[in-house]
Amino acid sequence: MIDDFMTLVQARYSCRDYDPDKPVEHEKLIQCLEAARLAPSACNSQPWHFTVVESREMILKTAKCLQESGMNQFADNAGALIVINEEPAILKAVIAAKMDSQSYAQIDIGIAAAHICYEAASLGLNTCILGWLNEDRIKQLLNIPAEKTVRLVIAVGYAREEKHYNKKRRPMEEICDFIG
């Protein structure tokens, strides 16, 4: 086993400057979705659906649903937008009896999103996970059924210029306790 996940972790950043003239290969998008498809989820419930927007025309229309108060203007230039919808989760009876069946679905959506971002990084693509969106508008535009919840949109593309950020994070001692 090669220890290079950390290399990907260091390389990934939230890219907000995509090259509009460098389209994302459809095959690479499929590969990103394949990684998400194989993600683990509570009781293997797989409570997700992905709507993948690839044409410039539809990217611009979808981006509009992410843009308010000047937010997320860069989404216009993404090579693709992957809309992640949460679906009703069906859990094993033993767990379902103890928990609201949707309890883990948001966590599972996060896990799947991470799969997309790291497969993308692995393929030399950049990504940005976008949480704010006008859900009604995006559902109407993309014919997403009412019973689904649109949770995230992931912008995918090639950065105009590759950046290397020092990640600003809380220090380890603040986020961890070790119990012997």
Added chain:
Amino acid sequence: MIDDFMTLVQARYSCRDYDPDKPVEHEKLIQCLEAARLAPSACNSQPWHFTVVESREMILKTAKCLQESGMNQFADNAGALIVINEEPAILKAVIAAKMDSQSYAQIDIGIAAAHICYEAASLGLNTCILGWLNEDRIKQLLNIPAEKTVRLVIAVGYAREEKHYNKKRRPMEEICDFIG
């Protein structure tokens, strides 16, 4: 950039048979937590805290909080248990004005959990994400403050015997729509 995230995705599985005689190196656990520390989150809110249980005595006590109706017996043999707590998220004002500030915290917890599992896989460790837990009991045992929510426990260790599963997942055409 090396395309081997997919290799890790294929290799990772939910391990339910740990070798109790093969402890997990503390340095490897630190490496897993470092990956989680560097995970992206909504507005970089980092709404997480990790309580890492390493001694056999405390692993057995913590495992009891995960075991009811015969569930998760294998947790006794894990080399470590990483308890993931959700913390109050502080979001940028522009987003906070539009959303309940905890809206993204569960998604962020899922993203951080994925970081732990893949860094572990990258280091030759096995993992299992456990969602069901007796929260009151685990908080009391590990002195986790009342205002935190215990979301997940990740069992980490070395499999007694390395397994290769064919992952059972919904087919791509069922989980994806492509919009040109």
